[in-house]
Amino acid sequence: MRGKAYRGLRDGQLVELVAQKDAGALEALYERYGRPAYSLARRILTDETLAQDVVQEVFLSLWRDARRFDAGRGTVATYLLSMTHHRAVDVVRREENLRRWRTSDEGLELEPDPKARVEDEVEASERRTEVRAALAELPAAQREALLLAYFGGYTQREVAALVGVPLGTVKTRMAAGMRKMKEALQDAGREEQHPWTRQ
Amino acid sequence: MDTPMSHSEYEELAAGYVLGALEPDDEHVFQQHLSGCSVCEANVRELEAVVGGLAYAAPPVDPPDTLWAGIRREIRPEAARRTSIPAAAPGPPSGAGLRRPRLLPALAAAAAILLVVVLSLWNLNLRDQNAVYRDRVAALERATQLANDPSASLVTLNDQPGTTGAQATVIASSRQDRGVLLVENLPPLQRNRVYELWGVPGGKIDKAEKALVFVPLRRQGTQALQFEVPIQPGTVFAITEEPGPDGSEKPTSQPLLVGAPRTA
Numbered sequence: 241m242r243g244k245a246y247r248g249l250r251d252g253q254l255v256e257l258v259a260q261k262d263a264g265a266l267e268a269l270y271e272r273y274g275r276p277a278y279s280l281a282r283r284i285l286t287d288e289t290l291a292q293d294v295v296q297e298v299f300l301s302l303w304r305d306a307r308r309f310d311a312g313r314g315t316v317a318t319y320l321l322s323m324t325h326h327r328a329v330d331v332v333r334r335e336e337n338l339r340r341w342r343t344s345d346e347g348l349e350l351e352p353d354p355k356a357r358v359e360d361e362v363e364a365s366e367r368r369t370e371v372r373a374a375l376a377e378l379p380a381a382q383r384e385a386l387l388l389a390y391f392g393g394y395t396q397r398e399v400a401a402l403v404g405v406p407l408g409t410v411k412t413r414m415a416a417g418m419r420k421m422k423e424a425l426q427d428a429g430r431e432e433q434h435p436w437t438r439q
Numbered sequence: 440m441d442t443p444m445s446h447s448e449y450e451e452l453a454a455g456y457v458l459g460a461l462e463p464d465d466e467h468v469f470q471q472h473l474s475g476c477s478v479c480e481a482n483v484r485e486l487e488a489v490v491g492g493l494a495y496a497a498p499p500v501d502p503p504d505t506l507w508a509g510i511r512r513e514i515r516p517e518a519a520r521r522t523s524i525p526a527a528a529p530g531p532p533s534g535a536g537l538r539r540p541r542l543l544p545a546l547a548a549a550a551a552i553l554l555v556v557v558l559s560l561w562n563l564n565l566r567d568q569n570a571v572y573r574d575r576v577a578a579l580e581r582a583t584q585l586a587n588d589p590s591a592s593l594v595t596l597n598d599q600p601g602t603t604g605a606q607a608t609v610i611a612s613s614r615q616d617r618g619v620l621l622v623e624n625l626p627p628l629q630r631n632r633v634y635e636l637w638g639v640p641g642g643k644i645d646k647a648e649k650a651l652v653f654v655p656l657r658r659q660g661t662q663a664l665q666f667e668v669p670i671q672p673g674t675v676f677a678i679t680e681e682p683g684p685d686g687s688e689k690p691t692s693q694p695l696l697v698g699a700p701r702t703a
Contacts, residue, residue, distance in 0.1 A: 241588065245615055261510070263518030270510065274502050276494050283497035292506050299510050303517075307444050314484065316535045318491030329459055368495040375496055389460035410452050418454035421489045 251316035259306035266303055273317060274299070276364055277324040283391055284328040290335070293329045329393035374424035382417030385410055444468070449479055505668035566642050582610050582619040594676050595605040596622075596698035607696045609636075609676045617667040619649075622678070625655040625695070633683040637690060638668035640676040642699060644690060647677070652686035675699045 246254060246268035257265035277298060281291035298320060302309070309319050375383055381403075388399045400410045452469045455461040473479050526666060560685035563575035585591045604624045620636055628634070636651040652670035677694035681687045 261514075261517050261651075263514055266510070266514065267507070270507055272550075275499065275505065276497070278506065279497040280494040280503035282500045288503070292503065292509070292527060293503065295506060296509050296513075300513055303510075314487055314491070318488055321491045321494040322487060325490070326459060364495065367492060367500065369493045371495045386458070386493070387496075389455070389458040390490070391497070394460065394528045395462055396455050396465075397462050399460070414458065414460065415451040415454040418457070418486055418489060421493075423488060424486055425492060431604050 255302070255306050255309050255316055258302060261303075266299060269302070269316070269320070270299055272434055276317075277320055280324050281319060281328045284325070284332055284393060285335075290331055291328070294324060294331060297327060298323045325390070327334040370425065373423050376415050376422060376438045378420055382413045382420070385413040386417045386421070389414065444472075446476075446478075449476070450482065453479060453482050453486055457483060457490045457613055468664055471610070491553065514557040531697045539669045579619075581665050582663060583616075583618075583619065585610045585619060586665055587613050587614075588614060591618075592700045594700050596678065596696035598696050599694060605696060607678060607698070609698065611638075611670050611674070611676070611700075613670045613672065613674075616670050617665065617696075618670065620651060620653075620666060620676075621661055622655070622662045623661045624697075625678075628654060628683075631683040632701070633681055633686050634695075635679050635681045635686040635690070636666060637679065637694075638670060639677055640672050641668070642675040649686065649688065650676070652684075656685075673700065 246257075246264055249265075249268065251269065251272070254269050255264040258269065274295065277295045278291060281294045282288065285291045285294065287386070301359055302320065309316065312331045313319075314322075353392075378386070379411075384403065388394045388402060394402065396414065399408055400407045403410070432435065449469060449472050452461060456466065456469050456473075473483065480664040493585050498657075521583050531670055534668050591610055591612045594609040594611060596609065598605045605622070605626070606624055607620060607622040609618055623632060633654055634651065636652045636653070639645040639647045648668050651664055651666035653662070653664055655662065677690070679690045679692045679694050681691060
């Protein structure tokens with residue numbers, strides 16, 4: 241067990257401490273978001289070593305320049321996971337052979353995770369259930385467009401080619417899918433109040 | 440994009456933008472629009488939060504221990520120069536706090552001594568020394584910081600027959616589950632042998648947990664080493680000799696030094 245003293249601090253306070261080169265604060269953030277970040281990188285890259293490299297670089301980037309985080313633009317969780325996503329997609333676009341996931345739902349379990357660990361962060365577990373439920377509610381074509389882009393790192397034109405529909409249709413599907421996701425998550429009342437978005 | 444776009448078309452691009460899926464020309468057009476449109480800017484913020492949530496749709500995978508170890512290795516040089524445990528941070532209740540009144544003078548004295556040691560080392564211009572020295576400074580800074588932790592306890596390890604002259608002290612924090620070992624005059628080891636520090640809950644040797652593996656200094660002087668191990672009230676610390684280079688998972692020899700926290 242590590243860093244008990246930091247556990248009562250909010251994400252924003254931890255980032256402030258990281259900016260002062262407090263390793264314990266970085267470790268506390270890693271304990272909160274290292275697992276979802278690594279899970280995301282593994283899902284996109286499928287390669288353990290590349291996923292580790294990406295997540296390591298994300299946390300080192302926060303360490304080197306925590307001031308880049310702007311609380312006015314979003315939560316710490318969004319910041320770290322977005323950075324993980326961007327970097328993983330950059331890697332996968334360089335490494336075309338990593339794109340093994342021809343269908344976007346492959347490797348995703350849209351049912352609640354049956355193996356969720358007891359010690360898993362309750363917030364993360366709830367968030368996972370909620371996001372998967374929202375995805376499961378989407379029309380299949382919209383879900384496919386979103387997941388090919390998000391987990392596959394495909395551009396809209398590439399998605400259009402893969403699915404065999406016009407580019408305009410993909411744009412419309414993505415926009416509609418994201419709008420529905422936003423509404424579903426807002427309906428769940430978690431967008432602002434959920435603990436994992438704490439600042 | 441030669442023809443002007445309607446605002447609804449920009450709104451449509453927002454989803455692809457936050458997903459990082461726009462083609463370069465669309466991205467350029469949207470970014471230019473975004474810089475002057477508060478409506479789209481607000482929409483992008485909201486959609487970025489949704490995208491952040493999508494990460495949780497990935498099947499959960501535990502990161503390997505080597506991941507944090509790699510991060511820690513990279514940040515260690517800077518972290519050693521600045522470590523601050525927030526004093527006001529709430530922590531779980533700890534029985535170790537009961538020892539605070541009696542230990543405060545000892546801890547203050549330890550902090551003062553350590554400060555002198557740190558300053559002495561600083562005078563040796565350690566910034567230009569190698570990583571071994573930096574680690575020692577980090578350990579001493581950690582010890583100074585732990586001395587101000589109300590949950591910290593000071594444990595003197597007494598030498599057992601056969602280790603004449605060896606001295607060791609542990610400053611351990613039950614709140615942080617970490618501490619610092621200060622040790623000197625341990626006998627030199629044969630090749631491929633190491634010393635190992637154990638945290639022993641309640642003094643029950645079968646419950647011993649590995650805290651630290653180390654080899655003694657070749658020259659005279661106090662060795663300062665950081666460690667992490669679960670620490671509860673009543674945790675006994677012991678040093679044994681073990682096979683190297685990684686030590687053992689459980690003690691395989693009689694302790695050379697043993698110390699128990701004072702009880703109320």
